[in-house]
Amino acid sequence: MEPIQLGNGDAEFIRKVEVESRQDMKKCYQCGNCAAGCPMSFTYDYTASQLIRLIQLGQRQRVLSSRAVWMCATCETCSTRCPNEIDVARVLDVCRHMARREGYAGERNVRLFADAFLQSVRMNGRAHELGLMAVFKLRTLKFFADLSLAPAMLLKGKLPFLPHRIKARNEVADIFRRFKEGRAEDAAGGKP
Template identity: 55%
Template sequence: MNTIDLAACRDQDFMDAVARESGQDLKSCYQCGNCTAGCAYTEDYDIPVHQVMRLVQLGMKDAALSCRSIWLCATCQACTTRCPNNIQVAVVMDVLRHMARRAGHAPERLVKGFADSFLTSVARHGRVFEAGLAACFAIKSGKPLQDAGLGPAMLSRGKLAFMPHEPGGTAKAEVAAIFARFHSGAAEGEK
């Protein structure tokens, strides 16, 4: 059994930054496990959600920012809904992704490729364009035909369209404003 010296790896600045950027009281998490129990991706995570929260509470920056779990989180809010202390866990996971990018913690190439493809699609169309996302990711993965067999079934069920369904009204402009705020904040953070 390995012993971890928590005093040596505790990063108080990291803990404070996550709390500040997420706007959450991370000390109120008492590791009940409801977030993990409600997560649809728990089986695919290398570290369950409640343990990611614990890593943040302990100030274990490298472990929290280099785990695969933060990149697989779909921000579905199931964890947030189940939290008895009203911690917006999905927001914390999102903040950790942003911090990981800024810190240069490169996740697995395909996980990062999917995340980048997804965000590019949303920025371009105001919402995700599934066929475009699938095509972009297939090319980035280097396996363009790997999931081609899923296409006909998805098309027949109306789950995949050849053209993007852009949101109406001001929704596309509102999404563009979100990306602009993020990019301006990221640029200021680099100064």
């Protein structure tokens, strides 16, 4: 790996992370507590504390292309135990938002699941588990995963075939639409 060029740290990236997460990255003194307790760490490329360190160094590329920002389960163990009360989970969330906005591929399954979930919410106003699973499977081609669970769930009446649609679906759809437009405005405003 090429050495990190300390002089080329992306100050705007640091500022954006700090503003969007409302956390002060300078407060982190790298004790490692967030990394120590993270239950998802075994799936990470960088540990939580390493990610914070990379943000401190303004390493946009390394952070936004990392697997870790997609695998965080937002369990808040890190935020709970941080001696400097940094909401680490919120920081990782914000990094994932940025990675999405900037078109990083990320973890495909995690991204597609979130997309399928939100699509279901956008269309019905509520999450329809069977429907979103179908969409997810179509996109990932993971037809057999969890298939064994379906019969019991169906039998117990826990997977309704039809979505529970709300009346004011348009209001929810509008939230998504405005969100999308707002994002477009952001980009038009020239903010990286």
